[in-house]
Amino acid sequence: MAQTIPVSPLALPMPELGVVRGIRLGAIAAGIRYKGRTDLVLAEMAPGTTVAGVFTKSKCPGAPVDWCRAILSKGEARALVVNAGNANVFTGQAGRKTCEATAEATARLADCSAENVYLASTGVIGEILPAERITSALPALHTALSETGWEDAARGIMTTDTFPKAAVRKATIKGTEVIIQGIAKGSGMIAPDMATMLAFVATDAKLPAPVLQALLSAGIQKTFNCITVDSDTSTSDMVLLFATGAAQNPDITATTDALADPELADFRTALNAVLHDLALLVIRDGEGITKLMSIKVSGAVSDQSAWRVAMAIGNSPLVKTAVAGEDANWGRVVMAVGKCGEPADRDTLSVSIGGVCIARNGTVVDGYDETPVVAHMKGQEIDIAVDLGLGAGTAQAWSCDLTHGYIDINGSYRS
């Protein structure tokens, strides 16, 4: 169980968090699965808050994912309810009823429509999530909401996470300073495909929903979609981005090209930095992690191809166990490149670890001295770089090693 897992050696302390005007948060112990810890989080947003979301591509999504997808086109969010310990996945009609009951109870408290209430759940798959546990805890939770409740919220959404995860940046839009702040959870079943486990980001910027969606959809491509712990994609993956508008920046029109508009350049950079920070925090809490792997691929026929190669290396059990064993076994990197189905040519391939070029043009470099690479493998952050020698495509991905800790955690998760 989560309680007995030691804190990840790659954990980072919480950054100094700010306030996002227009959003208040809190957490409470609702006793849904865990004892003696918070497991239910509520956030209430000011009227007019816009929202964007990306969700798992799983063909077996959880009921809350279905719920959020269905209401996203409304474009306005007034509340968010998240529970930990039960994913409300593969729960049929009962799961849908729990979503409806939760949204309706929250809507009464927040004086809004149920279609403005966003829901997220993670935890065990296939067990009924009783709505009463949530709805009976909501009134007390609502009373205690606070603009400074971010760390409580970050802790309340944890499952097998060993530390709470948050990130913050500031940016300027047309001369007005805005804040972007987010939290995330996730530790295993991490191979996001359009989103990761759960991440919630809020800003006080005033931005139309289509602009927000364009920025989020682009932003996750090089952040959440480039991390993997175990190649397993969750049924509950979700990243939501809320913009309360409280900063009262000058209007950005809904029809602007959000990815090119120079007025949004600073905001884009800051948002991408928050998404990057949160994604890396998830990997730093990868189940059983002792080493963080960064994988850079260049020379691919396209960026997409480079991404697939990087993820194949990051997902390879043999590469991950070699990193765990501090073994500079670059041959397994070659194996992973070879197996992934992307264009590659053994005889133009080069492999570097820790900045040392080990193999080039289909063979080991002349006089290869393993000493500096062995020293690099003993560190906590392992850099693997592959150049395919075929084109200009590049990508970077992040993964973690595969250790006894992963087996310990996942051989008895439900017990």
Added chain:
Amino acid sequence: MAQTIPVSPLALPMPELGVVRGIRLGAIAAGIRYKGRTDLVLAEMAPGTTVAGVFTKSKCPGAPVDWCRAILSKGEARALVVNAGNANVFTGQAGRKTCEATAEATARLADCSAENVYLASTGVIGEILPAERITSALPALHTALSETGWEDAARGIMTTDTFPKAAVRKATIKGTEVIIQGIAKGSGMIAPDMATMLAFVATDAKLPAPVLQALLSAGIQKTFNCITVDSDTSTSDMVLLFATGAAQNPDITATTDALADPELADFRTALNAVLHDLALLVIRDGEGITKLMSIKVSGAVSDQSAWRVAMAIGNSPLVKTAVAGEDANWGRVVMAVGKCGEPADRDTLSVSIGGVCIARNGTVVDGYDETPVVAHMKGQEIDIAVDLGLGAGTAQAWSCDLTHGYIDINGSYRS
């Protein structure tokens, strides 16, 4: 190292092997990597022996794979040389020279062309394989070849294998009895894609090379291509099938439809049984295995789609660790189906474990009693069945659990 790994609890004893007239085998300790064990195998085949082969789809194949692919069109095999401990992969020009020197030295001993000498290597990737170690050991090895050398050969090709692997069947072609006998090695880096680590099968049947190739290419689809230990595809995968013709069965023409010819029906069945046995033996020696997983998928839109779903379940680290932990965590099976990208509908999906239907139509079955499933999970052979409820496509795949043993073996393989 291989020497310290306990024998797999799912090991099977060697079957009683026969003689395949026209082929003599043997093994010797050439000191290529291991101490105090055989690591070099030679087989010599009678003139006129036909050959078929399937090879890894890896884009970074080993030099011996390139060598065999290049000579396969000749259709005749007179010798096979296999070494264990060094894969001769990513060794550039030196690797090609080692292949040439090995084939030429063998050709002199067997009085044939170098283009009739098949080569295979498995072991560490990226280290130069010195040809002299092999060529200096070949003369003594050649002198000692024997029709009964099969078990020695099965032991001589092992790397991290914990037991030798062989299978045998008899069949009748046009009234003439023939034998089909084979050996295999493989334990990790097992997710064959057109072939597995190494398997060598021989028959005394007289069959043209194109017929042999058609039978082998079809036979591996439901055997070697349906097993996975760790989703990692080797750079050295190879299955070779030799037919010495010593049984003198009546001629089968090269132009026959090998997959439909009724005269070959019994041979097809027996060959597929040998391939099945060898593939399952590889899984039974999966690195760190404590439980064998059989995964049956039905109701898919096609057989190919069913195969992809079955392999996604068999490759999921979370399914594999749940099996290791004897946890009937069927939600992870749902997750694996959902993530794999194949057509699936949560609301028509059903999942069974150990013959007990647990979930149907998007939710757990009424009154689900976990007791018999928990009992099944404690066994050594775990049956998982998924029906997608979409079409008539079916597949079966085999995998093993993911345990501390896998981490132990692969965190220090090169040391």
